[in-house]
Amino acid sequence: MNTAPAVVAADDKSTLEAVVAQSLKLARARGASDAEVGASMQTGLSVTVRLGEVETLEYQRDRGVGVTVYFGKRKGSASTSDLSQAALADTVEKACSIAGFTAEDDCAGLPDEKQLALKFPDLDLAHPWDIAPERAIELARACESAALAVDKRVTNSEGAMLASHRGLRVFGNSRGFLGGYPSTSHSLSCAVLASQGDEMQRDYWYTAARDWKTLEPADGVGRASAIRAVERLGSRKIPTCKAPVLYAPELARGLIRSFVGAVSGGSQYRKSTFLLDAAGRTVLPKFVRLRERPHIPGALGSSPFDSEGVTTRDRSLVEDGVLQGYVLDSYSARKLGLETTGNAGGIHNLVVESGPDDYDALLRRMHRGLVVTELMGQGVNLVTGDYSRGAAGFWVEDGRAGFPVHEVTIAGNLKDMLLGIVAIGNDVDLRGSIRTGSVLVDEMTIAGE
16 A cells, blocks of 8 residues: 555547547448547545544546447447457447447437537646545544544544546547547545434535645544534424525535526426426526536536537526526437537536625524525426425524424425525535525425424
8 A cells, every 4th residue: 555546647648539539430431420439537546434444445447438420310329448449449330230220310410510619728627636545544534533523422433535536538529529638526525423312413524626735624624524413413303384495505506406407408308397498588586697607717517618529618597587598418409409508418617696695694684494404315306396305404593593403304396496596695615516605595395293
């Protein structure tokens, strides 16, 4: 355990570019009218420490190639983790064979050439951390140790985990696109249990970034997880009622993600969304603006192009509460008679414009209701908008957080919930591709005793 993990080397980019070019050449030789190839390499180190002992130490090195070919409107795909010439030839052959058995689809095919990225700005996405396993273990131990030292009621731990990953992806197609870039992601998390009498509560905290130097300190992550667990001691149920609900930033992201799913191209052309044909309509309160910013330097959701090679651009998804368009890749765009928005593979830094209120100001504005800090279950139906999830958090009285609450269910309909947003906090969580602060919804049903 004395050797630092290997990383993706600088010359790997030329290797992957050669793999992509060779695969495209093989596809053309087999008569494909079009083809696209993605090749990637990833390395990573992850360490889990529990109660001071190393539970897992894993080193990852993966690579792979995915080939998609088109024979007119027939499509076939195949993949391999073997980058040898023979394996590439076999993979292309399998993709071509599969295409021979598929039905024609008028919407299948590559993006138009005019939509493909021509420039690849440096978005500051790669900050390799050549951390030795010993140092990773040391940081994880420090994180957990800080958590266990917070309060004698912190009696057990699910462990602290440090993970560091570096990757490189190169994508190309038969219409002349070839691009790739390296990226990194690093994280440190801790989960502990606090107990008092027969009661036991669990909570966690984590930090994540592309640049390891911007991660929160290990002891700070540990203390935050312990404080959150201790604060939940004394949790109780509340009577069933209707009241405002404040989503903490890390949970508000999920609410916005449900909205994005409802306005995605796939949901629209399948007619499986409660926001069907909603473009041009008011879907959020007038003060709400959602803007996609794919080129924020160093952000976790940044990318110069999407997974089809289409250039990513700044756009306004919701302006003054009105939906400006859908979240589209090439296929869903064609199904709807529209153009791709460069969202193959997902959204890129969706920024929910925040208001002036911080967390305490939101509590005062709420006056009485439930702050949600944990959600359980998957009770979200994007077809009908019905929403029902198990929740835990804190009851608020007179604008101040009071006692902890558990074993309740919050329910409503997403259409009403989204229109019922009354404030968005400035406590923005940057740990993901959706950037939002706390979200205050005016009323939901809270099912308790």
